Amino acid sequence: AQSVTQLGSHVSVSEGALVLLRCNYSSSVPPYLFWYVQYPNQGLQLLLKYTSAATLVKGINDFEAEFKKSETSFHLTKPSAHMSDAAEYFCAVRLYNQGGKLIFGQGTELSVKP
């Protein structure tokens, strides 16, 4: 069965520092992979997605993620953290042959220190 694991429920970085949020997936068939962000009192917003095209995917707000099949990973990065990046980040997987159901990781809360 497919699953998603996010390493670290809470990550804290300084403003301007590199952001790295880790996501590993388990899937028996090629997956689609997603990163969502949730700001306080708002719904989940799609940051970026991997759908079997380019392995390096760029999203909104300078976030990017790289699909590494050999490592079953889809880590999210941003070169320079901004205070406004403080939010909860969710990695999710979907199987191409299983409808629209998203399977989420447990989320990582990102804090950005001034």
Add this chain to the structure above:
Amino acid sequence: EPEVTQTPSHQVTQMGQEVILRCVPISNHLYFYWYRQILGQKVEFLVSFYNNEISEKSEIFDDQFSVERPDGSNFTLKIRSTKLEDSAMYFCASSEGQGANYEQYFGPGTRLTVT
């Protein structure tokens, strides 16, 4: 920009009571979903809905749960007899299509507290 809305933002109910959580998906979307997140746990898929019927449901979505699209705009989740363990944040989502290129748009959620 169109968005998914959910009401109420917070619902408090007593164990055994029925609750209806309401969602207004984006108007031209055809696929609808409910997810929930128990505090401190993962966001979990509950059910997907298309063409006025359930297309997929999880093990969580038992006989106590039902969904309906009563009037072509609202999409509701009903819990017939709430239990303490139903306390969670419930998210509604909608999408135009089902392929990977179709983004699921999420509402802000309804926090359900069962006492």
